[in-house]
Amino acid sequence: MYNYDYRGVVHLHSTYSDGHGSVEEIMECANQVGLDFVMLTDHDTMKPLDDGHEKWHSSSLLICGTEITPRYNHYTVFGAERLNGVEELAKKQPQEIIDEINRQGWLGFIAHPDHEGTKRFDIPSYKWQDWNVNNFTGIGLWDLMTDWQEKLDKDNITVEVYTEFAKHLSGPKDITLKRWDELNKNRRVVGIGEIDNHKSTKEYNGQKIVVFPYDVAFRTITNHILLNKPLDRDFKKAKEQVLSAFRDGKVYVSFDYWDDPSEFVFEIEEGDNCAYMGDELKLKEQAEVIVSLPASAYINVICDSETIWEGEGDEAIVPTNKPGVYRVEVYKNDLTWILSNPIYVR
Ligand SMILES: [Zn+2]
Numbered sequence: 549m550y551n552y553d554y555r556g557v558v559h560l561h562s563t564y565s566d567g568h569g570s571v572e573e574i575m576e577c578a579n580q581v582g583l584d585f586v587m588l589t590d591h592d593t594m595k596p597l598d599d600g601h602e603k604w605h606s607s608s609l610l611i612c613g614t615e616i617t618p619r620y621n622h623y624t625v626f627g628a629e630r631l632n633g634v635e636e637l638a639k640k641q642p643q644e645i646i647d648e649i650n651r652q653g654w655l656g657f658i659a660h661p662d663h664e665g666t667k668r669f670d671i672p673s674y675k676w677q678d679w680n681v682n683n684f685t686g687i688g689l690w691d692l693m694t695d696w697q698e699k700l701d702k703d704n705i706t707v708e709v710y711t712e713f714a715k716h717l718s719g720p721k722d723i724t725l726k727r728w729d730e731l732n733k734n735r736r737v738v739g740i741g742e743i744d745n746h747k748s749t750k751e752y753n754g755q756k757i758v759v760f761p762y763d764v765a766f767r768t769i770t771n772h773i774l775l776n777k778p779l780d781r782d783f784k785k786a787k788e789q790v791l792s793a794f795r796d797g798k799v800y801v802s803f804d805y806w807d808d809p810s811e812f813v814f815e816i817e818e819g820d821n822c823a824y825m826g827d828e829l830k831l832k833e834q835a836e837v838i839v840s841l842p843a844s845a846y847i848n849v850i851c852d853s854e855t856i857w858e859g860e861g862d863e864a865i866v867p868t869n870k871p872g873v874y875r876v877e878v879y880k881n882d883l884t885w886i887l888s889n890p891i892y893v894r
């Protein structure tokens with residue numbers, strides 16, 4: 549059983565790279581918003597870790613990873629010990645980067661794979677181009693910046709794009725989800741949510757607007773990890789708990805802005821056998837897919853990228869006798885609220 553649900557954000561930048569907030573400011577915001585962990589990814593550097601920032605900051609744990617950033621093919625990485633040779637990594641080919649990250653025992657996630665950029669603010673595309681790679685831990689499914697920036701190319705944008713940004717998000721891209729499902733047919737690929745926040749200032753009709761203050765971004769796309777015991781107060785042990793949950797796919801993406809999803813349950817049961825996210829279930833005859841939510845929403849149960857059940861409610865119980873890769877998407881206000889990682893039924 550996984551009785552503990554902890555939430556945090558992945559992928560953001562501080563003044564150690566091109567972000568506009570200090571680590572102290574970021575962690576104050578994390579405390580305010582009630583994040584349990586923050587996974588910082590300043591570009592191609594281990595400096596925040598070397599400066600001793602990786603620790604508990606009051607009630608929020610800071611994990612100092614990095615974002616390896618060649619021109620294309622950005623890769624966010626996290627690990628137990630210090631990553632060596634980080635300055636050289638961005639010069640390597642994507643597979644070489646992935647292999648080196650694995651060699652050092654780190655985890656790696658393909659960042660904002662379908663990032664298009666926006667002409668209006670001269671932000672070019674930073675998409676992932678090399679899909680022949682293998683052995684990466686996971687992939688970003690939904691990124692706040694990627695999603696939101698696409699709205700900026702429309703002629704009719706108003707200041708509401710900033711102030712009521714949630715109305716202007718589209719959710720994870722179909723192309724990203726389809727690719728993820730394809731990848732999961734042959735191996736295990738963990739899906740995560742990203743914010744890629746920089747706290748940048750943009751000018752709109754002479755008005756300066758920050759996109760987004762960290763405390764705003766921290767209420768949007770989060771990652772909830774499932775643990776079978778509480779996070780340790782020893783930061784090294786807590787970090788290992790968080791990273792293990794990501795490695796094992798015991799994580800779901802949530803748009804916390806809609807509602808607190810913390811009581812979300814997704815499991816597949818057959819008799820005494822119960823599989824949770826990231827687990828494999830050896831099917832004998834017939835199992836039940838069980839979904840439970842803390843509030844009513846629109847549930848999609850997906851097997852091998854096909855929706856096998858959908859409906860409004862706070863619960864779904866779906867019998868199945870078919871092996872496959874099962875996952876759940878939940879919608880609220882026509883936008884994704886919860887996106888689970890898969891359970892693999894063999
Ligand atoms: Zn990037």
Ligand SMILES: [Zn+2]
Pocket residue numbers: 559560561615744
């Ligand atoms: Zn970034």
